[in-house]
Amino acid sequence: MPLTLYVVAEQGALGSAISSQRTTADLEKIADDIEPIWAQADVVFDPLLIREIQMPTEVLQELVLTGGFEEFFAQAGRTFEVPDAGMINGFYLREAFEFNGFTPNGSLVFFVADEPTVLDERVSSHEIGHILGLAHDPNDPTRLMFSGTNGTVLTEAEQQRARATALEILGQTSDSSLPVTIENNGGSLEGHTPRGFAGMGSGLFAGDNLNSGFPNDDGVQAWLTFDLPTGPDTPTSAVLSTDSLVEQGSPFDDLGNLMVEPVQYEEFSADLFDLEAAGEASICEPLGDGRMECDVTDSVAAASAAGQQRVQFRLKFDRVGDGDGSQDLALFFLTDSNTNEPGIFHLELS
């Protein structure tokens, strides 16, 4: 499971009296040394990252002098950034109050002092033990969860418990955990392309007769991009939806079904019009009140299984035009019809 270890220094005062004296090389060594201890339970730390972090003086003082971590949690991500956070994060402090190390209850964070009274790898492994659901053992000093010794033994029961907790944490906090709803990326990979006119625009439109300057029957297609969550989970259901459909004219009556097709493109351009689809099309259902849903399970599952980082879709009606000379458009927007932005569409993965 992902683990990141941090050498903690005082912000703007490297080498100060409350900055850790450790180096990233010291943490590399600790990382190497905890590996065999946790191998007992088949827990592997990957990716394992070593970073330096600077914290505001007040936050660091609280941690060092009183073991007060509330301010740390309150300020993390606000007054200081925690780079490359793992699932478990270890912070190496000049001092950790009177402790060798400590783990705030129920958190995935531990703190370790510069000069613990026991081996470095033992302190770090012991704190990780708490994070993985293990309690102290009062009887056997050879065990990892006995307090204040260099014991490293994990019993069979502890190994099982730690593994189970690790899997639980992976499921709960992983990027890939389902269900999840993601928004269209709203960037330069989205917009519309009309037929028979070397143009494009950022508004999300599908239909016919974009405006009076366009030749009759020159349909328009909308293009969407979603960044997929990373991770091993392949969704068994994917629904593309919006609450922002506005109809201009009568596109659903005149142009047939609105179809969604998976597509793949690197750059959004006028050339995309009628780009060959990368998979089967499916029908989008307008449900009233601006709501529309399309089942895109097959294409998203295929993209996810293939490790693709994004999925892209084209929306187009069955018929490019109906020859009636008037506008028949489905427009999708939140405020300004000529813009795409995140949140116009959602992709619900479960």
Ligand SMILES: [Zn+2]
């Ligand atoms: Zn403990």
